[in-house]
Amino acid sequence: MAKQTFILNGKPVTVNVNDDVRVLWVLRDLLGVTGPKYGCGINVCKACTSHINGRAFNPCSVRVGDLKPKDRVTTIEGLADGRKLHPMQQAWIDRDVAQCGYCQPGQIMAAVALVRKVRREGRSITERDLDTIRNICRCGTYTRIREAILQGARDM
């Protein structure tokens, strides 16, 4: 059993678990951080989307042993700064996006990363960018997700 250390939602955490356990299970089953959801375990459905050092990643597909002590893992629980919601979360509420809500933490984390990515590329988000989002919503909230991302991007 190895000691695994990384920064989770702003605070350093240490867990005793083998290197090859995927980060999703470390978060959910060992640390009780359940915002990232299981939907497939093979980086397809994207329900577990979270951020590593500010970029989107899927913890179902990363060994905890591959995390470095200074790596900053952010889940939906750590997206907001204090009590005030992140603009993307607020957009989700304004558009009343969620239905069952299971995929929505991953959708929001993916949306924030996508907006940051297109900004790094020096442009703003387009319909074509929205078409590339791979997160599945089986309730079919896609239309409101698209609207909310455009609003969230304006406010970010």
Place this chain on the structure above:
Amino acid sequence: MTELHDHQSAAPPAALGRRSFIGYVLAGTTLVVGADLATGSNRASAAIPSGPQLPELYDLEDLQTDSALPTSQLITVTINEDGTASFELPRTEVGQGILTSTTMILAEELDLPMSKVKVTLAPARPELVFNQLTGGSNTTFSTYTPVRVAGALARQKLLEAAAILFGTTADRLTTTGGVISDLAGNNVTYGDIAGDAASQVVEAVEVVLRPPSDFRVIGTPKNRLDARAAVTGKKDFTTDLDVPGALPTMVCRAPEHQGTPKENGLKNLAAIKKMPGVTHVAQISSGIAVRAKTFGHCIDAIREMQVDWNPGTASGESDETVLAGIKRAELPLVVPDVPVLAESVETEFEFMFRSSAALEPYAAIADVREDGAEIWAGLKVPILAQENIAIMLGLPVDAVKVNVITGGGSFGHKLFGDHALEAAEISKAMGVPVKLMWHRADEPRQGRLHPMATSRVRATVLKGGLTGEDQVLSFEQRHTSVVTDFSHGLGEILTATADELPTEVGRYLGGLTFSQSIFTLTQELPYDFGVVTQLLNETDQRFRTGSMRNIYSPDVAVAAELTIDQLAKKVGMDPLEFRLKFLKNDRVKAVLEKVRKEGNWGRSLPAGVAQGVAIHKEYKGATAILVEIDTRPSTVNRDLGPETVTGPRVTKVVVAVDCGLVINPRGVEAQMQGGVMDGIALTLTSSCHLKNGRFLEASWDNYFYTRQWNVPPEVEVHIVETDSDTPGGVGEAAVGSTAAAVACAYARATGTLPKRFPINHDDPIAFKPKSFVPPVPPSPTNGLKLTY
């Protein structure tokens, strides 16, 4: 602020007025009121003339509502000392928004802010018998009036208690925000007076409901109450619950559909038990269960298991052999007795297996002890799960507590208690609490499926007959399907209710199977097409099926509406005009007119792009859908990388819905949009392939539910005003009509009538099937290379 209704002038119970009902004040230390869930339901009593189809008079909504009659007084609203009202809804929230809409209904009648109304999900309550089934888009239709009665009665009793306290009469009091006031400046909160309003005995009380003209909450758009929890990661689903000792548990399943392990089937038990994190291993009826420190450890253990399997229930079978069996079971079409000049249109369609799995896979927590058991799961028929678990464990029903947890979607999947039953079996076998989760790969391969089916139609039309008008003389539809499993309770409801139904309705259903009864109660073709018959025949019980969202309607609607387009073509009429000419129901005509206008029907489009339109009448309402589809190569061949099925794209959808009285228009809009996404997937992309008794699909990169690259850039929802004062069902109302409209548009855009759905089923399969042994894929390790 609301003026009190004058109860003194209300009609006596013997002749209750339009909005007068009887409620019950129950005995207790605080105010508890009850209502009969049958309150407000109107039983069908008319004879069945030959013309109308059964659902026009009595449909599945009525049946589910009527089945609640004997037990319904048991739903109660409690006024708590802190001034809040609480209500346990005997239904399940799976994303459709019923916790929010029910809160709105109670807030309206109680005159309380929504924040002070606490609606939760009731645990399994066997005394409710058939009154705890969430399905058929029936929740609001069946609970609307009873919930209002309870709310209105609570407010009435609070006012009466306050009147005594203030030394005045109730009609001089007003309520606002949970405070009762009189003109002299006296105030008392609901919480403070709730004890005074309590009763020592059960009493029946007449109550008058608020007239719709006074509604201030119902009909206004409200966001979901759990929206903030959902976007902050705080909304808990079953696997998020922290039940002490309930460690992650998964099952190694057979390669073939419904295969089982041989006796002592796990050959390397000792090695598996020694694997990291593993605490328990046990063979159960469906496979080999493993409990471990994390789900990741379970997946690792399953991948190492060497198991001897029995064949499944469809060993050696494939899509084509199952289809051949269906065709052998098809009922003959009647040769209609029509004038020789009449022309006929014959069509035949095939619908492949589909998976009803939600994004949250099957999951359940079970803690089985010697003398009792407790279960936590998303369940739409919790009583049946409770009874089946009790039978399996050999425990009395009241020793099994079943907690209903909000589900991460259902779409029919959670009608069955497969997951709860399996978790209980594992917990009993291991002797410890378990948190069972199905792997995604388990869902399409071993989970519930929408059955494969064919639908044939023969219609006859007479051009410019005696009157000079074109006439459709007959429309016969024969739907033949792999058996749909209704053992989740709808069947039992039918058995129990059929005897009680008005004679003519009962006679109509007499002799039909459960499935045929459901079919008969849901299918309605609202056109003046002369002799109309729609019949179901079922065959082949070897598959684990269930009623997927909208049950038979999408397939039946696709076949019917495509045939109607062919009829229109035959007489040289525009498809939408043709529908308007023959529709016999004004509500359906109104929604069709609405999409014609809003969707700019008939506008000029380039070759390969076309509009399509379809209607559907069910759930005490009607929908019309107008779509535009782009089938040009530049769209169809879009390359968005691997595992990405693009194909034709629906570029615009206009929905018009008349769902009766609207509780929450925002919720209606959401249900319509979601139904649209389902309908698109059903017609274009989503299916399961059977080969050698195995379903090939194992994850979302195989099962092509609508994704962002398939989503129409424009989706408009129009709620059409209606004079109905009761709510209809919206959860499924847009699925069948969208599937049909997309099919019609595709046929018009390509000039070919598709025969098999989804249309991409026979394209080269767009994925490499994942391994069957082991039955679950490994989690990748390259996630840090794929960040963005």
